[in-house]
Amino acid sequence: MGYASLYPSVSSVTLNVMKILITGGAGFLGVGLAGEFLNSEQNQILTELVLADIAPLRDSVLAADKRVRSVTGDLRGLLKGDLLNGVDGIFHLAAAVSGECEADIDAGMRANLDTTRALLDACRALAKPPRLVFSSSLAVYGGEMPDVIADTTLPMPQNSYGAQKFICEQLIADYTRKGYVDGRSVRLPTVTVRPGKPNKAASGFMSGIIREPLAGVDAVCPVDPQTGVWVTSPRYAARGLIAAFETPPEKWGSRIAMNLPGLSVRVSEMLAALKNCAGEKAAARVRVEIDDTISRIVGGWPWRFDTARARALGLTGPAAMDDIVAEYRADYPQAVQAR
Amino acid sequence: MGYASLYPSVSSVTLNVMKILITGGAGFLGVGLAGEFLNSEQNQILTELVLADIAPLRDSVLAADKRVRSVTGDLRGLLKGDLLNGVDGIFHLAAAVSGECEADIDAGMRANLDTTRALLDACRALAKPPRLVFSSSLAVYGGEMPDVIADTTLPMPQNSYGAQKFICEQLIADYTRKGYVDGRSVRLPTVTVRPGKPNKAASGFMSGIIREPLAGVDAVCPVDPQTGVWVTSPRYAARGLIAAFETPPEKWGSRIAMNLPGLSVRVSEMLAALKNCAGEKAAARVRVEIDDTISRIVGGWPWRFDTARARALGLTGPAAMDDIVAEYRADYPQAVQAR
Numbered sequence: 124m125g126y127a128s129l130y131p132s133v134s135s136v137t138l139n140v141m142k143i144l145i146t147g148g149a150g151f152l153g154v155g156l157a158g159e160f161l162n163s164e165q166n167q168i169l170t171e172l173v174l175a176d177i178a179p180l181r182d183s184v185l186a187a188d189k190r191v192r193s194v195t196g197d198l199r200g201l202l203k204g205d206l207l208n209g210v211d212g213i214f215h216l217a218a219a220v221s222g223e224c225e226a227d228i229d230a231g232m233r234a235n236l237d238t239t240r241a242l243l244d245a246c247r248a249l250a251k252p253p254r255l256v257f258s259s260s261l262a263v264y265g266g267e268m269p270d271v272i273a274d275t276t277l278p279m280p281q282n283s284y285g286a287q288k289f290i291c292e293q294l295i296a297d298y299t300r301k302g303y304v305d306g307r308s309v310r311l312p313t314v315t316v317r318p319g320k321p322n323k324a325a326s327g328f329m330s331g332i333i334r335e336p337l338a339g340v341d342a343v344c345p346v347d348p349q350t351g352v353w354v355t356s357p358r359y360a361a362r363g364l365i366a367a368f369e370t371p372p373e374k375w376g377s378r379i380a381m382n383l384p385g386l387s388v389r390v391s392e393m394l395a396a397l398k399n400c401a402g403e404k405a406a407a408r409v410r411v412e413i414d415d416t417i418s419r420i421v422g423g424w425p426w427r428f429d430t431a432r433a434r435a436l437g438l439t440g441p442a443a444m445d446d447i448v449a450e451y452r453a454d455y456p457q458a459v460q461a462r
Numbered sequence: 463m464g465y466a467s468l469y470p471s472v473s474s475v476t477l478n479v480m481k482i483l484i485t486g487g488a489g490f491l492g493v494g495l496a497g498e499f500l501n502s503e504q505n506q507i508l509t510e511l512v513l514a515d516i517a518p519l520r521d522s523v524l525a526a527d528k529r530v531r532s533v534t535g536d537l538r539g540l541l542k543g544d545l546l547n548g549v550d551g552i553f554h555l556a557a558a559v560s561g562e563c564e565a566d567i568d569a570g571m572r573a574n575l576d577t578t579r580a581l582l583d584a585c586r587a588l589a590k591p592p593r594l595v596f597s598s599s600l601a602v603y604g605g606e607m608p609d610v611i612a613d614t615t616l617p618m619p620q621n622s623y624g625a626q627k628f629i630c631e632q633l634i635a636d637y638t639r640k641g642y643v644d645g646r647s648v649r650l651p652t653v654t655v656r657p658g659k660p661n662k663a664a665s666g667f668m669s670g671i672i673r674e675p676l677a678g679v680d681a682v683c684p685v686d687p688q689t690g691v692w693v694t695s696p697r698y699a700a701r702g703l704i705a706a707f708e709t710p711p712e713k714w715g716s717r718i719a720m721n722l723p724g725l726s727v728r729v730s731e732m733l734a735a736l737k738n739c740a741g742e743k744a745a746a747r748v749r750v751e752i753d754d755t756i757s758r759i760v761g762g763w764p765w766r767f768d769t770a771r772a773r774a775l776g777l778t779g780p781a782a783m784d785d786i787v788a789e790y791r792a793d794y795p796q797a798v799q800a801r
Contacts, residue, residue: 228636228640232579240571266716267716275616276616277614277615277616277617277718278616279635279716279717279718280632280635280636281639283636283640286632286633286635286636289632290629290632290633293619293625293628293629293632294625294629296618296619296625297567297619297622297625300620301567301622377605377606377618378618379616379618
């Protein structure tokens with residue numbers, strides 16, 4: 124499915140876009156977003172795509188693209204240089220993840236709150252306010268919630284990462300109201316299937332239970348398979364961020380954050396999709412071993428959303444778990460064992 | 463009406479309270495709160511009441527009370543000294559007001575966000591986490607709203623002051639979740655009748671249209687008298703803050719901010735109360751001269767609230783506008799002209 128068919132009504136605003144910055148550009152999501160952006164039909168008007176990250180860029184395809192410039196360092200330090208010179212648009216993905224923030228609140232506050240504020244103040248100092256897309260997260264939600272989450276549902280963060288994301292949303296809304304930046308915040312569902320090694324995120328198993336069996340490796344499902352989760356695929360996440368970027372301010376509407384469309388599935392349905400796509404033998408590689416901590420965290424996340432506002436803008440999510448598995452198999456053939 | 467009769471179910475927790483700090487303690491609300499606190503039935507367990515403010519304390523009664531210590535200076539500077547040594551409870555009222563924040567966002571961010579964060583980090587460094595009551599405001603609300611605001615209504619701040627207050631609420635919730643402080647945020651209605659000179663707050667007229675006629679001075683009402691507003695009196699505001707302080711954490715419940723009970727009145731009802739209390743001649747001193755800016759700001763504020771959570775804790779608001787006028791006449795007899 125091509126990019127243009129997903130978002131046929133791309134605004135003419137994008138035709139003026141020349142220089143784009145992605146913070147966290149060497150990370151999993153940043154690399155996927157950069158690839159999607161470079162392959163989009165709008166790429167002829169892109170002169171420079173800057174990928175800023177504290178870690179070096181390891182993606183050889185991106186590194187070889189002459190439009191891409193990779194910059195390595197702490198974002199607050201880079202902002203003191205020429206990082207924002209002539210920038211038209213920013214995707215702000217750089218963040219400390221939930222585990223880090225919970226273990227070291229100061230590190231989380233610096234990486235998430237202080238850095239975002241420094242970025243906003245640097246935007247404000249520019250002659251022309253850039254457009255900025257901030258990647259927030261369903262982690263802003265928690266505690267007592269209605270059965271279905273809407274953009275107007277009050278987030279009650281139950282971890283420092285979610286609190287910091289929600290605070291950044293408020294800063295972006297206020298700086299946008301003041302005209303310092305043309306900002307919009309989008310909350311991503313859990314992105315699956317992530318390639319590579321397992322990580323220690325509570326959500327990590329949502330990739331592992333698909334990725335590992337496809338590679339011929341056993342995997343553990345640490346939650347009751349009846350648990351419901353809210354997911355999207357890497358490509359849909361990237362396309363959602365790009366669509367948020369391309370929406371003109373008058374169409375974007377409210378300054379409150381927008382929940383990106385995703386897929387509400389039970390973990391059992393994820394396992395059924397694995398079986399559909401890769402057969403009985405692959406599915407048999409997953410065993411359920413309940414982990415109370417992970418079950419409590421993941422069980423505390425919402426998994427049913429009303430994303431009418433996002434859908435009205437043409438933003439979409441994956442239609443079925445089978446499509447998510449198929450996307451992974453197509454994008455990472457080297458990580459999939461032949462049947 | 464005595465303090466004890468308003469809040470009969472005072473927790474035994476308060477019997478351990480010894481040293482209290484009020485930031486913004488020399489301001490209108492801080493002075494009222496200090497007076498209410500010193501006069502409460504719990505005062506025998508209070509050994510020291512520290513009033514910290516950037517402005518000097520001008521209230522001679524408080525200054526003469528041997529339990530009161532007044533400290534003047536910037537709060538972030540004072541926190542580097544011994545301000546929090548041995549403190550059991552904090553009322554954090556110090557803030558830049560809406561007009562300042564809108565005119566100078568950096569000043570607002572420093573005075574509201576950075577100072578609150580410094581206070582929270584200083585609390586976290588103490589051996590025993592103090593209890594902290596944060597005075598937030600109905601100014602967090604704006605934009606599209608339901609007809610009746612509940613604690614679970616998503617605030618969409620339409621000014622930097624409201625955004626900063628809402629951000630501080632999030633910080634306090636997260637620091638409380640982490641056990642660094644025993645915090646709770648309460649959102650105050652517009653407090654009227656304030657004594658003294660008119661100020662430039664958009665809400666200033668809500669005091670002026672009562673205070674000036676009572677002093678034999680003409681006043682302007684800058685909004686359509688049909689405008690609805692959400693108000694409380696100085697004493698009810700102070701008592702609400704004290705009750706929030708005295709509520710044990712398990713009774714306080716959710717870490718989201720609590721809207722304090724107030725009174726939903728139309729400005730015309732405020733003028734009718736003036737007439738009831740002070741007669742035809744006083745009421746005739748108010749003339750309506752619509753100010754578009756003030757009308758837009760005040761008209762954008764919510765004025766109907768569901769405060770069930772606060773009321774379940776025994777928090778109350780004034781029953782009628784007549785009571786608010788009567789409180790002002792009783793507390794500031796020197797500012798009221800004989801009829």
